Amino acid sequence: PGKPTSDFIEKVMSRITLAGAVFLAFVALVPNLMTQFMGITSFYFGGTAVLIVVGVALDTVHQIEGQLLMRHYEGILKRKDKTGGLLRF
Structure with missing residues (x-):
């Protein structure tokens, strides 16, 4: 990309990274x-633990979606066409 495009992408990336x-x-x-100012003492998870749990949960969901999508495409590839041969993509 040219200099203006490169500058624009860098500017957008800086904004996204900051946010x-x-x-x-x-x-x-x-x-x-919450534990210091509100007096809530029964909160057992720190902020980083919450981030880790959410990250692992999202990654698990993406892995499951990928497996389901792969299984769907395997079904399409194993179908036979009208001439009796396997479909090739």
Whole structure:
């Protein structure tokens, strides 16, 4: 890409990275702030633990979706066409 395109992509990436970093810092600090200022003592998970659990859950969902999609395409590839041969894609 040219210089203007490169500058634009860099500017957009900086904005996205900053917003994501602020959000992650907020999520990581909220449990600590809840225990210190609100007097909630029965909250057992820290912010980083919440991020890890959510990340693992999302990754598991993506893995399951990928397996289901692969199984769907395997079914299509194993179908026979009208001439009796296997379909090739």
